[in-house]
Amino acid sequence: MSFEISDVLLEEIKAHISAGNDTALLALFEEVHFADLAETLDAVNWEEALYLVRLLDSETTSEALMELDEDVRERLLDSLTPKEIAEEIEEMDTDDAVDAISELDTVTQEAVIGHIEDEEHRADIRELMQYDDDSAGGLMAKELIRVKETWTVAGCVREMRRQAEEVTRVHSVYVVNKENELIGRLSLKDLLTSDTKTKIAEIYIPKVDAVHINDKAEDVAKVMQKYDLEAIPVVDDDNKLLGRITIDDIVDFIRDEAKEDYQLAAGITQEVEADDSIWELTKARLPWLFLGLIGGVGAATIMGGFEDILKDYALLFFYTPLIAAMAGNVGVQSSAIIVQGLANDDVKGSIGNRLIKEMFLAALNGLILGIVLFGFTAIWYGDYKAAMAISISLFVVIIMAGIIGTFIPLFLHKRGIDPAIATGPFITTSNDIFGILIYFWIAKMILF
Amino acid sequence: MSFEISDVLLEEIKAHISAGNDTALLALFEEVHFADLAETLDAVNWEEALYLVRLLDSETTSEALMELDEDVRERLLDSLTPKEIAEEIEEMDTDDAVDAISELDTVTQEAVIGHIEDEEHRADIRELMQYDDDSAGGLMAKELIRVKETWTVAGCVREMRRQAEEVTRVHSVYVVNKENELIGRLSLKDLLTSDTKTKIAEIYIPKVDAVHINDKAEDVAKVMQKYDLEAIPVVDDDNKLLGRITIDDIVDFIRDEAKEDYQLAAGITQEVEADDSIWELTKARLPWLFLGLIGGVGAATIMGGFEDILKDYALLFFYTPLIAAMAGNVGVQSSAIIVQGLANDDVKGSIGNRLIKEMFLAALNGLILGIVLFGFTAIWYGDYKAAMAISISLFVVIIMAGIIGTFIPLFLHKRGIDPAIATGPFITTSNDIFGILIYFWIAKMILF
Numbered sequence: 001m002s003f004e005i006s007d008v009l010l011e012e013i014k015a016h017i018s019a020g021n022d023t024a025l026l027a028l029f030e031e032v033h034f035a036d037l038a039e040t041l042d043a044v045n046w047e048e049a050l051y052l053v054r055l056l057d058s059e060t061t062s063e064a065l066m067e068l069d070e071d072v073r074e075r076l077l078d079s080l081t082p083k084e085i086a087e088e089i090e091e092m093d094t095d096d097a098v099d100a101i102s103e104l105d106t107v108t109q110e111a112v113i114g115h116i117e118d119e120e121h122r123a124d125i126r127e128l129m130q131y132d133d134d135s136a137g138g139l140m141a142k143e144l145i146r147v148k149e150t151w152t153v154a155g156c157v158r159e160m161r162r163q164a165e166e167v168t169r170v171h172s173v174y175v176v177n178k179e180n181e182l183i184g185r186l187s188l189k190d191l192l193t194s195d196t197k198t199k200i201a202e203i204y205i206p207k208v209d210a211v212h213i214n215d216k217a218e219d220v221a222k223v224m225q226k227y228d229l230e231a232i233p234v235v236d237d238d239n240k241l242l243g244r245i246t247i248d249d250i251v252d253f254i255r256d257e258a259k260e261d262y263q264l265a266a267g268i269t270q271e272v273e274a275d276d277s278i279w280e281l282t283k284a285r286l287p288w289l290f291l292g293l294i295g296g297v298g299a300a301t302i303m304g305g306f307e308d309i310l311k312d313y314a315l316l317f318f319y320t321p322l323i324a325a326m327a328g329n330v331g332v333q334s335s336a337i338i339v340q341g342l343a344n345d346d347v348k349g350s351i352g353n354r355l356i357k358e359m360f361l362a363a364l365n366g367l368i369l370g371i372v373l374f375g376f377t378a379i380w381y382g383d384y385k386a387a388m389a390i391s392i393s394l395f396v397v398i399i400m401a402g403i404i405g406t407f408i409p410l411f412l413h414k415r416g417i418d419p420a421i422a423t424g425p426f427i428t429t430s431n432d433i434f435g436i437l438i439y440f441w442i443a444k445m446i447l448f
Numbered sequence: 449m450s451f452e453i454s455d456v457l458l459e460e461i462k463a464h465i466s467a468g469n470d471t472a473l474l475a476l477f478e479e480v481h482f483a484d485l486a487e488t489l490d491a492v493n494w495e496e497a498l499y500l501v502r503l504l505d506s507e508t509t510s511e512a513l514m515e516l517d518e519d520v521r522e523r524l525l526d527s528l529t530p531k532e533i534a535e536e537i538e539e540m541d542t543d544d545a546v547d548a549i550s551e552l553d554t555v556t557q558e559a560v561i562g563h564i565e566d567e568e569h570r571a572d573i574r575e576l577m578q579y580d581d582d583s584a585g586g587l588m589a590k591e592l593i594r595v596k597e598t599w600t601v602a603g604c605v606r607e608m609r610r611q612a613e614e615v616t617r618v619h620s621v622y623v624v625n626k627e628n629e630l631i632g633r634l635s636l637k638d639l640l641t642s643d644t645k646t647k648i649a650e651i652y653i654p655k656v657d658a659v660h661i662n663d664k665a666e667d668v669a670k671v672m673q674k675y676d677l678e679a680i681p682v683v684d685d686d687n688k689l690l691g692r693i694t695i696d697d698i699v700d701f702i703r704d705e706a707k708e709d710y711q712l713a714a715g716i717t718q719e720v721e722a723d724d725s726i727w728e729l730t731k732a733r734l735p736w737l738f739l740g741l742i743g744g745v746g747a748a749t750i751m752g753g754f755e756d757i758l759k760d761y762a763l764l765f766f767y768t769p770l771i772a773a774m775a776g777n778v779g780v781q782s783s784a785i786i787v788q789g790l791a792n793d794d795v796k797g798s799i800g801n802r803l804i805k806e807m808f809l810a811a812l813n814g815l816i817l818g819i820v821l822f823g824f825t826a827i828w829y830g831d832y833k834a835a836m837a838i839s840i841s842l843f844v845v846i847i848m849a850g851i852i853g854t855f856i857p858l859f860l861h862k863r864g865i866d867p868a869i870a871t872g873p874f875i876t877t878s879n880d881i882f883g884i885l886i887y888f889w890i891a892k893m894i895l896f
Contacts (some may be wrong), residue, residue, distance in 0.1 A: 031655070035674045161641050188636060193609050207479070225703075226483045228696040230678055247695055248676040254699065255673075258706030259788060265713055266784030266871060267777050274789030275796075278809045285781050286813055292777045293817055296770020297824060303766040310765075314758055317765045318751040321772045322744020325880055328776070329715050329740045329873055333733050336714030340707060341722030348723075361726045365734055369741055376745060423714065425777055432773055 038067035062091035086115030095141035098128040136215040140243035154196040175204040182241040267425040288425040295429035327401040327435030328428035334405030362402030370395040389446040393439040486515035510539035534563030543589035546576040584663040588691035602644040623652040630689040715873040736873040743877035754888045775849040775883030776876035782853030810850030818843040837894040841887040
């Protein structure tokens with residue numbers, strides 16, 4: 001934590017850039033961690049960032065580039081020549097390289113790949129580009145330590161030294177047979193404690209978890225979390241070792257998923273950040289607001305249909321926001337619990353049982369809230385009949401809201417649709433409309 | 449993924465338990481992964497789980513216990529004697545051991561600790577129990593590989609072998625001086641590639657990130673994510689090496705935090721799961737529903753104050769759910785973006801600038817939605833004046849809702865309160881009330 005991006009330091013950097021004082025800059029960033037450099041690139045303006053990327057070593061800048069926001073990175077890369085981009089790519093691990101390249105337009109992509117000098121790196125990148133983003137193939141890197149079962153410990157250590165130069169961090173050593181089929185893994189402990197002449201075949205651990213190249217990213221994340229793995233090998237149909245996925249990519253994946261779910265629940269349809277432009281933010285927010293608008297017009301139309309009771313019971317109309325809010329809140333609560341339960345594979349048993357449980361739960365909540373509301377309205381307005389009508393309606397609306405909030409995500413999940421979309425505005429809007437309809441209908445029955 | 453908890457397997461396990469067929473059970477679970485065993489313990493009933501815990505080796509069950517839901521684990525541990533619990537604890541890493549012990553009542557805690565035979569383990573646990581749950585000390589484990597700078601590579605490897613027996617996974621090797629002050633780390637690569645007579649002092653990497661024992665868990669998570677660390681050492685005021693925190697604990701922490709934020713946004717006040725009891729779920733849900741009830745009563749009271757315009761403009765009352773819903777939705781959107789931005793340290797600049805940006809954003813959204821609503825209501829009801837009143841109010845309400853949704857989380861954050869509490873019911877309720885008040889007030893001004 002030695003490098004703290006203070007305002008003073010930032011001013012110093014900016015001054016050096018405008019003075020073209022490269023020596024000072026190079027000294028300043030000599031041993032910088034890529035995450036700190038990324039923070040600097042994010043804090044200075046765009047021309048200054050470009051200046052730094054051009055000045056500093058690709059070894060330093062390539063990893064920093066991958067830490068930047070996608071739009072900042074895109075803008076920077078767009079200003080570099082394909083050759084300059086290729087130099088950055090050359091220094092990246094294959095998984096990062098593919099992520100960076102796929103953000104470029106197809107013409108530039110080809111030009112950049114053509115400029116990559118290391119043939120193996122180029123081939124690896126081409127291979128990884130075929131895989132789906134949301135699959136194990138999309139997350140994996142080609143860099144790994146691979147040893148053959150026929151080697152001795154001494155030969156293995158020698159080979160590992162060579163391979164380790166390309167691998168940033170040695171998580172695991174994977175053991176393959178001569179057909180390159182994954183047959184086990186080697187613990188560093190065993191490697192350290194075995195005689196140098198021992199054959200790998202004698203000391204490797206034959207039990208190794210692996211994922212298939214086409215497995216969904218979500219499932220990979222679940223497996224790695226469940227088994228507390230820091231890396232997992234990726235194999236194809238024939239169990240041939242293709243690459244590995246490391247925990248840092250999974251951490252990013254988990255965070256992104258959580259962010260997305262949170263935003264869906266809050267009615268934001270695409271990944272946006274507080275710092276995005278007003279236009280980006282509007283595009284992300286407007287669709288759900290339109291849905292809310294349509295719901296509100298629907299509610300208004302329903303209420304218009306009950307205009308005849310307005311002169312006798314204006315009170316009922318004053319309580320529509322309460323009914324709508326409660327229907328919305330209960331629906332969001334129920335759906336959030338189901339959505340999270342589904343995400344964690346916690347929801348077992350039939351839909352029917354879930355709905356029955358939710359019905360009892362909502363009934364309990366509805367009873368408590370209904371009694372409180374009855375007490376208040378009966379005393380405040382002195383109209384017991386109206387108070388009864390409002391409270392009983394609230395009770396029924398809460399049960400209905402709970403059932404809808406439980407059913408919709410379960411239903412979407414069964415149909416293979418991400419249930420997270422069902423929390424937030426979707427549930428709120430449908431519950432608003434149904435809630436108000438049921439409310440007036442029951443109240444009218446009781447009062448007339 | 450060889451072990452799949454199928455219904456068939458589960459029936460088999462249950463049959464073996466009821467027949468008391470221990471040999472078959474021991475064979476079945478001989479090489480089971482603790483995560484799979486945890487899934488089994490979760491799937492069978494409580495007496496069966498207890499039977500398995502008693503039957504199987506503590507080495508196998510202790511880690512599985514830590515994977516269980518807190519309430520399931522608590523119930524199981526409650527049925528074990530302190531001595532039996534101590535046997536499980538003995539097999540756990542110190543961080544897990546402390547988590548398990550702190551769930552017991554204080555009397556049992558002392559009895560369990562008294563039964564731990566390994567003196568060092570007992571002392572470590574006592575030490576860790578002093579630290580705050582939400583601090584680096586609360587996350588760290590005492591197990592780590594520690595080498596002295598004065599050692600040679602050969603001596604180091606010898607010592608590592610001994611220490612490695614207690615450490616499940618070797619993440620990093622930390623180098624200390626003779627005062628046990630952390631001075632660097634050793635890469636396994638360098639260790640593998642150096643001559644056995646080389647002094648550690650010559651090959652260690654003096655740059656090592658560390659966190660302080662009292663650092664907040666949240667900050668530790670941020671640092672480890674930022675620098676893609678898989679483990680980080682923990683030091684005290686004097687830079688003495690106390691323990692280390694591993695990424696799997698951080699992954700759990702990130703997931704729990706995301707879950708908590710999501711639930712707060714959905715109006716659920718404590719961590720609950722879909723499978724919790726109706727009473728647990730009610731306790732988590734009712735407080736926010738009460739808030740909604742109070743908000744609804746507030747809205748009804750405001751509307752009652754505008755009863756005089758009811759006979760001329762009943763239409764206005766039909767549109768209150770729409771206004772309330774839009775105010776709520778916009779508020780939740782704005783606050784969600786700010787809450788996430790704050791969590792990621794993305795929100796820079798002054799509160800004033802944020803509010804101005806949000807004002808423009810809300811004005812753009814409000815303008816679009818207001819025009820659409822005006823078009824619809826003007827044509828549908830043929831009352832241009834009323835349509836104008838409703839649409840202009842909507843426009844103003846949306847701006848206000850955006851500002852409140854932006855301001856409240858920023859304000860809470862400044863006051864040191866978790867802003868996540870501000871998304872969801874809190875914002876919705878306050879925006880409902882303010883929205884309806886402003887709506888009637890503006891509409892009345894325009895129409896009368």
